[in-house]
Structures are given as C-alpha cells and as structure tokens.
Amino acid sequence: MTFYAHSARDTAGRPAPALFQLLAEHLRSVAAAARARAVATRMPGLAAHAAAAGLLHDLGKYRPGFQRYIHPDYPDPPLPDRLHKEAGAARAAAAKCGAVAFAIFGHHGGLPDLADLQSGFKSPAADWQAVWAAAVADLPDLATALDGLPPVPREFAADLFARVLFACLVDADWADTTRHEQQTKGYSADPAPPPLAPEKRWKHVEAHLAGLAARPLEPHVKAARATVLAACLAAAEKPPGLFSLTVPTGGGKTLAALAFALKHAERNHLRRVIYVAPYTTILEQNADVIREALGVSRHDAAVLEHHSLAEPPGDADTAETRREAAARRAENWDAPVVVTTNVQFFESLFSNKPGRCRKLHNVAGSVVVLDECQSLPPGLVAPTCGMLKQLTAPVGEGGLGCTVVLCTATQPAFDHDLLKADERLTAEEIIPGDANLFTSLKRVDVVWPKRDDPKLSWAEVAERMRDAGSALCVVNTKKAARAVFAELAAKRTPGAFHLSTGMCPQHRREKLAQVRGLLDAKAPCFVVSTQLIEAGVDVDFPFLMREMGPLESVIQAAGRCNREGKRPWAESKVVVFRSAEGTIPGGWYTAGRDKLEQIIAANGDGPRVDDPDTITDYFRRLYFTGGPGALDAPGVLELRRAWKFRAAAEAYKLIDDAGQPVVVRAWKSHEAEIAALLVELESAPRKSTYRALARFQVNLLPSKMAKLGHLYHEGPGKVLVWDGEYDEDAGIVEEMADVFVL
Template identity: 40%
Template sequence: MFYAHTKAGVDENEWQLLDDHLIGVAKLASKFSAIFGGSDWGELVGKFHDYGKFKPDFQKKLHSNSNVIVDHKSIGARLVSDHLGQAGKLLSFCIAGHHGGLPDSTHRNLGESLDDILDKAGPYIDSVPELSSTFAPEKLPFTFTSVFQLSFFTRMLFSALVDADFLDTERYMDPEKFSKRESGPDLSVLYEALNKRISIFEPDTYINKLRCEILDHCLESAERDPGLFSLTVPTGGGKTLTSMAFALKHALKHGMRRVIYVIPYTSIIEQNAHVFKQIFPPGSVIEHHSNFDSSKLKDEEEIPSADLKHRLACENWDAPVVVTTNVQFFESLFAAKPSRCRKLHNLAGSVVILDEAQMLPVEYLKPCMRGLEELVENYNSSVVLCTATQPALQKSENFTDGLEIAAELAPDPDRMHREFKRTKLHDKGVLSLDEVAQEICGKDQGLCIVNTRARAAELFSKIKDEPGAGHLSALMCPAHRSEVLTDIRARLAAGKPCRVVSTQLIEAGVDVSFPVVIRELAGLDSIAQAAGRCNREGELAEMGQVSVFEPAEGLAGYFRQAAGNAQNTLRLHPEDSFSPQAMHHFFADTYWLKSDQLDKKKVLEDLNSPHGQWDFRTAAKKFRLIENEMVPIIVKYNDKAEKLLRDLVFADFPASILRKLQQFTVQVYTQQFAALNDMGAIEIVDESYAVLVDESLYDFEAGLLVPENISNDNFIV
C-alpha cells in the first residue's frame, strides 16, 4: 500500500491512500481547469503531481513519522517532461512548484530552478509505477499567438493544481473545516437584491436623472458579448452600483461565476465592501487585502463560523463577489507562490471591475494590460475599466501597446461630462505651505488635498487651531477616519466651519462635497478626482471653485512627471481642463511618449522566452506594485480597541478578534516600523502582532506620529 498523508492518532488503515489523493486532485484540477478548456490538462497534472510519493524513501518517512525532508516533486515533473515534450514542459513547471512555488527555468539565485528539480529525479525514476501510454492531452485549449500566453496558461494550470491539492488534502486532514467551504448565494439572488435597491432610485433631481440614464444604458449594454469595456462616469455619477449592476446582469447572461471588484487603496476597500454587504445576503461578499497575514493565524477550531467561511473564501476567492486591491489582484497575476496563485483559476469566467482604472501604475502598465487581455481573450472573462477620467489605454496608431476596448458602457461620455460639470479650475501658481494655510483659513468650508502624509501633517499643524479644522490620512486608523468623515459631513450639512487637510485617499470614492477644493499639483486624473469632492450634487448656485498650486517646498519625486504632464495639459486646455479631450491628451503624454517605461523592470521578458525558458520566480520578485512593504500596527484608539487587545493577548484562536481590530490598525512602511520598534514604541504580541504601546505617538487629530527622520516623500496616502 502507498500512502499520501497520515494523521496523528489514526491507525494506518485510515491513512489516505496515494491513489485516492492523486485521483481526488486530478478530478478537482480538471474541474477547475474546465472553465478555460483545460480539463484534460488539469486531470493530468493532478494525476502526476505527487507521483514522487511512490518512492520507498517517502513511504518510509510516513511510517517512521520522521521530519526528514524527502523530495517528492521531481519524479512527476521529470516523467511528464520526458514523455510529453513541450506539453510536458508546461506541466513540469506546475508539478515542480506545487509546494515551493513556480521556479525559474534555469538557476538565477532564487532557489531551485526547474533544471535543478528535474535533475534530482534521475536516481529514483525506476522506483515508481510505469506510466500509462494513453495519458497525453490531445491539444492546447486555444490557439496561442504569443509565448506569454503559454506562460500565462501554465500559471493558470498551476493555480488549478495547487488549489485542488490544498482542498483534497484538507478534505482528508480536516473534514470539518472542508465542510465549512461554500460558494455563497447564486448570482441571480444578488442581482435580485441589487434590483430591489436600485428600484427606489428616482430621477427627482437633475443629477439623479443623469444617474438613472447612465444606469439604464449600462444595463442595456450588459447583453453584449464578453469583452473588455470602459465605463466613463463623471464623479458623482453612481458608478459603484452602476458597474455592479452591469456586472451581475452580464455574468448571468453569459454564465459567468463571480464579480471581482478591484480598488486602488486598502484604506477604502472596507467602505466599498460595506456598501455591497448592505445590499447582498450574508456570505456573498469577501474583502481581501493585506492588513493581516492569515498564515500567522492559529488553529481555526473555535473561530465563529461566518469568520471562518470568510477566511476560507479568501484563500481561493470562491465567492460570488470579491472586493480586493490593485496590489492583491495584479501581484497575484504574476505571483509564483502557491498561496498567492490558488485564486487565479477563479478569475476565469468572472467579471472584473477595475475601479479608478487610471491608477494602474505606469511602470507596470504593459504586464497589467497583457494580463487583462489574457483573461478576456482566453479565460471567458470580461473586464470593465471604470473611472471618471478614462485613461488613454485604447489601442491606436500612436499607442500600439494599448487595449482593444470592445465598447464604452456609459452613454455619450462627452455629453455626460458637460452635463455633470460642476466646477471651475484655477491655477494658483507657486505657493508656500504658509500661503496655502492662509487660503484654507480664508474659507469657512474648504478641502485641501496634498500628495504625501508628511505634507498633510505639516499643513494641518498650521491650521489645527482654526474652527472646524480636520485632517485625514492613512496614518489614522480606519475607525478614526470614519469618525472624522462623519463629523465633516455633519458640519458641511449644517453650514458650520469645516476646513480639512487630506492626502489623496479622500479622492477615491469618499462621498463629501465642499464648496472649495485646493489641490497640490499632481496628475490631471488626481486633480479631477479632487474636483469630484466639490459641488458634488450641484448644490451651489454657481460653479464650485477648484484650484491647484505648485508647492514652493517642491514636489515629491513620485509626482513630478505626472505633475509636469498635467501642467502641459492645463496650458493646452485652459477652458475645460477635465474634458475627455484634455484627459486623452494627459494620458497620451503619460503613456504614449514613454512606451519604453511601461514595463520598467522588464517583467514580460522573463515570461516571453521561447522554448519554455520562463523565469516565474524572477518575474514575481520584480512585479511589486508597492516597493516598500507595509506592516500593520494596532493602536489603542478607544475602549473597544483596548478590550479587543486584552482579549487578543489571551486568545488561543485570534482570527475573529484580528478581523475586528482591522478598524484600529495603521499601515506603516518597514523602515518606519523598524524605527518605532527601535524606540520601544511597539510591542509584538504572540510573536506576530505589533501593538503601539507608546500612546503619546498617536495623535487624535493627526494619527500616528512617525519620527521625522523616516518620513519619506513617497509615503503617499
């Protein structure tokens, strides 16, 4: 008898048979790959992924309950490589990486290469059962026109394998946990719930009439064939619910499985997820971001059922609606580790909404676009580029790297821009921060948005004694920001003084409306987003006043290029700097003139090599949207946070508590974290969770006070 897995305290006759595991994984991987036509490939890679467990050394390890590491991945990888030629090369990458991650093809100082792993199999190749002669897949599931498509297919097949392996192993090792997994309500139930919500919308004001027109047009467009769409909706046009309504109707029309809503900032993901959770039934929505590393959580035995189901769904995105971040979505598309790749096969047959699509990072734009194209072209998905300021991503004679946009979902974007126009833009030129502070203080109600956390804190310090002074940045925990926003909305509604300094986090979907907005010079898309916080409902008798300034103290390096492009556009389009024509010009400057910078780290080169010489691990290391990693610190913001922290210290099963504590965390960069740790300002609880113990470093107006010598211009939101 050959075994795959054992369990402590279980007799040998109850161990999982290796044949049962191979068949179970093969069936699941085949099912997961079927959505993109690769069911026979999935079956094959599942059948041979653990073939190395037939080795006598591995079976001896199981019987002796030894911790000795015995390689079991090289045998299967070598067998398919030897017998299947190019097809075997694809499969061998998956099998070789199903525990440690997709390897590089040859040695590049990033762990074992595929060549290294295949070489290991040599001495043991005769110790396993002979292969069947009828196991080769007949053909690739679709016509490939580029090498990148082959490497992408390999990654999707790898995803199907590792998720199948995780699940079949869990089914044996922890059947109770496995039974908690469920896919959530059917999309038809969600669509019915959303229809109930939007049915109460009335065209009772001019703005609401336009919102209803956009919604109706999008619902009509949902009948279109799957493809890559743009949705250009002016700020305040209701694009969040409109895009979701399109996605659900479109998915039902074409038999798609889920909606994935991708947001640029972690700081607002909970806000959008909350909107959907209020509409859809429980278990419909998961929010997946990086505030806490779930791998650090302990045994799930006593986690409340709803929390456990949420966590399990986050592992592989098996849920009707997934709300996630640009970082999580795009880094997963180019990841190598099994834990990051498990979800990828569930992107197939989905509708992907990219909210604020203009925020795709320029230096990674080519890889991002190629990944989106693949999902649409070969994986039965649709993608919606959703924004108020549609970037010039469409393929053209001048931009051959662009995307083939199937259709614009909104009615007549030029007309909608004119109809929604509620602001007038002014250029203030160069201003010192003292002069900016005077501008803010000279208005009863005004919002000033700057580019970095450090500048927001400095500017706020100059106005903090003014009536209604407020501050927003990601150095404040979500609970703190929520309270400040509630106070801001109340002051605005009551006509009380309200003078706010914020980082750009307020630009992405935060529903506030000021009569005056001042914006530090940045990209024109950011300036337009800032303008969306001014006269949002058209409530003023005349145009809202938006102005931009160039700080005398200088722009942070990250913003200089985009700000320069914006200044150029403002000169050429002085009458209407937010028009579709102006935006097209700005993004043309941003993309078309720097095509050599759109894959700055040459990620695609690692995945485009002929003959399967792909370097998956190197590509994954290069593709990091946030160069400086961030670490969560829990702050004792209020009594509720204090109680949760006390409970956490003594908790054997902390997952549920940690989810609640996300409202009381601040994300800091690793060098900031190190400096705070050196100061003795934080304590590590249970070797995993950082807690701010120097409470003097959390200001109830400005948030976490990081030492000045580690405040970096690139620390943005």
C-alpha cells in the same frame, strides 16, 4: 509499505499515526478537486492537465526517506528527505508535459523560471523512476495520468494557461490539506460560499436604486444618473468583452456598474463580480455601497472585502505546518462578489507565488470592474493591457472569458500608438456620445496657479482652509499631510481630521462617517489627506485645495468638491497650488505633474477638467514621455514569452515596497473585539477569522520592519500583532508615520 501524505496530532498535541492521511487518498482528492476547478473555468484542455498535476504533485513522497520524515520518531531529517515536488515535475517533463511540470514544481515555493526548473531536475529528488514502481502499485491511476493530454496554447496564452493550471493545483492541494487538518484537530470548516445568483441579487439592487431615485436630488444630477443606469442596463445585454464606462464624479457609476455586472452575468452565465479599486479607502466605501445595495450585512459571505495585505507565510519551501497555516489564510476569492485592490488583482495575475496565484482560477468567467483605472502606473501599461486583453478573450482563444469594465471619469489612453497589437485595448463605451454628462454634471471652478504665483507654506494652506469655513486639502506626501494637520491642530481648529494610512480600515471608515456627519450638518470640517481620498471617496466639500500634481489626480480630487451638485459650480472652488515646502513622490507621478505644468505654461492657464478630449490628449502626451519601451519599463512581456515566471513576478510591482500588515490590538475603541478575534484564531483558525481581522490591520513598509521589531510580535495564526501605541486620531503614532504604505 503504507504511504502517507500528511502526519497528524491529536487534540493534546501528541503524534497520532492513526490519523495520518494516506498518500493515495490525498492524490486522488487533489486531482478531483483540481479538475473541478479547471472545469469551472471552461478553458479547453485545462481539466485534463489539472487532474494529471493533482495525481503527480506529491509523487516524491513515495520515497522511503520522506516517509521516515513524516514519522514522528524520525529526528532532524536531511533536506533531500523532505523534498518531494521535483519527482512529479520531472515525470511530467519526461512526458513533454511542460505546463504540468511547471505547476508541480511550483506548488511549493512558486512557479520557477525555465532555467530554475531545468536546474531542479538535477537534484537527486527528481529521480522519479526510483519511486515509480511503488507509486503505481499504490495508486494505479498514476500510470496513465499523462496519457493523451490536449496540446497547450502558444505564446502568452501558454503563460496564462500555466498560471491558471497552477492556481487549480495549489487551491485544490491547500484545500485538501486544510480539510485533513480540520478533521484531525476538530476545527469547524468555513461554510461553502453562496452562488452569485445574479437574477436574485438584481432584484435587491433594483429596489435599492428605486429608493435612491425617489430621494430629493438636484434635477440635473437625477437625470444624469438615470441616463448612466439606463446605458449600463442596455449594454449588459451584449456578449462578454471589454467596455469603458466614462462618467464624471456624481454620476452614480458604482451602483450603475453593479447593475451592469449582475444583469450581464445573468445574460452570459458569468460566475462572479470583482470590483477593483486603487486604494483601500475606495475599496472600503465600495464594499459598503455594494452590501447596502445587495441587502447583506458586513458578515455575509456574499461580499468579500479583500485588502492588499502582505502574503501569508508558506510560499517558500518551509515546514509543512507553516504551509498549512498559509493554506488557511491565503484567499482564493470563492465569494460571489469580491471587492479588492489594484495591488491584489494585478500583481496576482503576474505573480508566481502559491498564495497570490491560488485565486486565479476564480477570476475566469467574471465581470471585472476596474474603478479609477487611470491610477495604473504608465510604466506597466503595456503588460497590464496585454493581460486585460487575455482576460477578455474567449476561453476557446486562450483567454479567461471575462468582461472588463474600465470605469473612471479620466479614461487613460489604453489604445496608445506605442502599444503593440496584443497590448492595445479597444473598449466599447457604454455611455452614448450624445449624453453630454461632463457638461450637465459640471460641479466646480478650478483655479489654476499662474506662472509667477508665489508658492504657499503649509501655514498659509491651513489658514486658507480655515477661511473657507470647511475645506479638504489633498497633498502629495504623508509628510505634507502631517505638516498641514499640525498647523490646523496648533490653532485648535474645530472639526480637523487627518486621514492616514497609519489608521486601520475600520478607523478610516469611522472617521469618514464623522466627516460626512459634519458636512451634512454644515458644521466646520477640515480634512487634510494624501491622494488616498481623491479617487471615489464619497465626501462633498464646499472648498478644496490640491497641491500641484498630475492632471488625473487634480481632477479626481476635484470630485470631492460639490459632489452632489447642490451649489452653483462657479461658487465651488478647487484651488490648485504650488507648495513651498512639499516634495513629490517621483517617477511617473512627477512626469504627470511636469506635463501639467507644461500645459499651464503654454496656455497661460490650466486645462479644462470637464472635457474628456483634453484628458485623453494629456494621457497620450504623458505616455510618449519615456519613448518606446517606456510603457513596459521592466520588460515584463519578454519575461512572459521566455517562461520566466519568477522574474516576471518580481518585475511587475505596482508598489515597490508592499505592505506587511500588523493587527492594532491597542486600539481602545475596539480592543475587546480585536482580542476576541485573536483568541478565536488561536483556538480554531479559519479563513473567516482572518477576513474579520483585516479591518483592524495597518500595512507597514517591510523595509522599515527591522527597526520596529520591539513594537510587534507574531501572534496566533502567524499574524503580526502591533504592541505599540495606537492613537484615536492618527492611528499608529506620529514617530512611526514614515513606515506606512499608501
């Protein structure tokens, strides 16, 4: 009997048995590819486990029932005939190779909890002995696949080992499945990604930095940026590990961190650079800055800009064709420079889903820059710090051999007393203690509200903005942002903008370019935004208003005022106000606001925003708010210890209701470009096309999608296409605003 892994159809859509992929060929290819991915991580023992998982992952396809299912004449196959992950997992479990068993069982549907894995072995599909003789006769390598596998690490190192093994298997399996489909359907393959080549890319960055240094700039700003860059280049010569880069706004930390990353990667033979930012607005800006410094275009494969989009279809046990669509779309971060979000980076590290986990093996041996790291929710600090500690541990000690840089002006207390030894982080600060950057780069005068100051209405906020000539107002909710913008629009305020998550990334990028143009021309400019603008977005307003919130949010918002230091700090006002009509998101955000209010009440004034010690003290007080256990509120660490992959993934959520992306094809300014990409996706779907479409997507809340069914449809490549209105100023129209994801 001839055994097949995948069926095929010809260009006319008819079944083509002559193009079917042989099962033995698929297993050998996946084993070799998984092994190669594991070797690149340098994790001891991983390559042997990956090769074994690749050989055994589709063992169940040797059942006659599955072969009948693959045949085009087999109608309505029963579920047992379609199941095939159980047999290989059961074979690995029988040989006491638990990590291999988890990886194989999870390659459809996701890594299971231990109890789910054990329950799966009760299925008739788990009877590996029934197919063993036929399988070994077809592929003799199976007989020795599990012989002499090295031992797996213990505790959290075992959990991470299993996750990376799973990533190697899924990425290899999906890549081979995609390759077969491309060959049978005549699709062109995506080109191989370029290498990091840090020494070559550093030359571009070095020349770019020299050009920036030659521009007219305030002397104290120029001196501070030179200090930051020199410190980063010196620290780059050190071995991999955990670093902190504490630089106030305007200190040039983005490019200095890139310089560190490239020189450090060259010195220590690291594979890629991963920039992680809390919001897509920072991601978009950092990606542009990095491309310009590297001398590459937006379409160059050297820089991958990966937004926090919802996972593609195919993570569940669904039809094979649907899984192949997911294989084309899910990211594996094979680019040398990746710019992504907190949600994508951290939730991928804790995920159990194939689409999310596919990229994990490419994280090993990377320089990871965590921009604005203070934005992580305190309730997940303990598991996050524990995972970062594993990332920076040497591969020989169960880690991934990464270097992580905690980059912010407001360093959180990741060495807090409530953290255990395997969670507490001790970072080496890159900036010398005598640099005095916070003093030399003081930009603003923060005006705190007094205890008895009246609360401001949105109309009063808008009026104070107009009185300033140009102003930025940052508020706590999307509803508040719409209300203030409505007040500005009602008075026909020139140069008024509303930055919203209802706008796709390209739209926000273009609006921010208009804002910067008005500010450079000293023309009236009034922007109202949620906190998405406050961390790292490069705008420079003479006057800023910030609704009362957590201290770190106020400080980050203040960085958008007098950013370049061209005005005296005493004349650059940041007014913190209490609102009469506003609400607050809740949770730790409310706890941070309350802690700040306590400081104001105790001192009669707000804290100094240019004092790092004050910021550290605030975070230490904040982290004590919930008492023991509050820094791991969902209990993620215990779930990891208990081999509960699915439960840990469900517990670790930076955003409770993650976004579902829709392509805004109705945006008139780019209607033709979007339409062309959708046509391209339908004719020859490729990962590069999905990447290009990400610029034209808006994330909507999945919990709100049911009532919006009439406003979108499933388009080519299984992307969702928005059929409703798309406004040139606000993006998806006003009545839909409550479904946006921040």
